[in-house]
Amino acid sequence: MLELVIDSRAASLTPGMEVKRILPFRQRRMVGPFIFMDHAGPVESLVSPPSNMDVLPHPHIGLSTVSYLFGGEVTHRDSLGVEQIIRPGEVNWMTAGSGIAHSERFESPSALAGGLEMIQTWVALPEKDEEAAPSFANYTPDQLPVYTDKGIWMRLIAGDAYGLKSKVNTNSPLFYLHVVLQKGAPFALPKEHEERGFYIVKGIVEIAGHTYTEGKMLVFTKGVDPLVVAQVETTLMLLGGEPLGQRFIWWNFVSSRKERIEQAKDDWKHGRFILPPNDHEEFIPLPDDKSKPAGSAPSPEPLS
Secondary structure: OEEEEEEOEEEEEEOOEEEEEEEOEOOEOOEOOEEEEEEEEEEOOOOOOHHHHOEEEEEEEOEEEEEEEEEOOEEEEEOOOOEEEEOOOOEEEEEOOOOEEEEEEOOOOOOOOOOEEEEEEEEEOOHHHOOOOOEEEEEOHHHOOEEEEOOEEEEEEEEEEOOEEOOOOOOOOEEEEEEEEOOOOEEEOOOOOOEEEEEEEEOEEEEOOEEEEOOEEEEEOOOOOOEEEEOOOEEEEEEEEOOOOOEEEEOOEEEOOHHHHHHHHHHHHOOOOOOOOOOOOOOOOOOOOOOOOOOOOOOOEEEO
16 A cells, blocks of 8 residues: 655755755655655746856765756766766766765756756665765666557666666666656556655656656555556656665764764764765864754654
């Protein structure tokens, strides 16, 4: 059965970048290993100045960030020295592990071509990988499996589902898909994983006589096989996988141990993180426990 409907909430990454925040949610902290989800855009006109959209260098530990664009471009820079322009349909998979800093800037003239729209998720790491060396990989659309059927198009971003397997390197069993349904198309969730849900990017779906609109995430109980029918052309992001157990989140830090987050806070405050070598003139300062600056994640609370 349908376990929960999550309404996205308005949040601000920067003065010029408003987003819809889906995860974490007070009643459902994680879906599989997915601990965070934002939907940015569509943004079709530059703010003034354009740099107000930029997310300055900031740190992460204990997770992988996954950026996926429907339109526009984002320039990623990180403390490994990577500089990568992310384009629609590509997968940017950055694993923070023991610690990494990165920035996301919208400096290319084509950054808003076709309207900037992006989904960013965080995937928590298994305990054995929380202190792994940081890494980065970019995957182009031709590296990702695509499946089509009558009224259905889907791209497997990561993991495995519907008999497909992605080449994207992950640390735990999961699935993550971009799905487009034409009006009237029936659709079913993958059965391979314990926790499953989907976010409605745009459109309307019907399940058991009830309709659900864009900006909502639907989470389902284990073993349920709901019939999803698109009422109009609809775009979904499906995600889930095997649960990892309790996690704590504070700002941009995720860990199974509270004391590790405290260490990360102290490391960022005292400059022990390496900044991106080609983007180190400015950065987001550590917030105090009562504030949430631009680019911040939710306040520190246990996740289970």
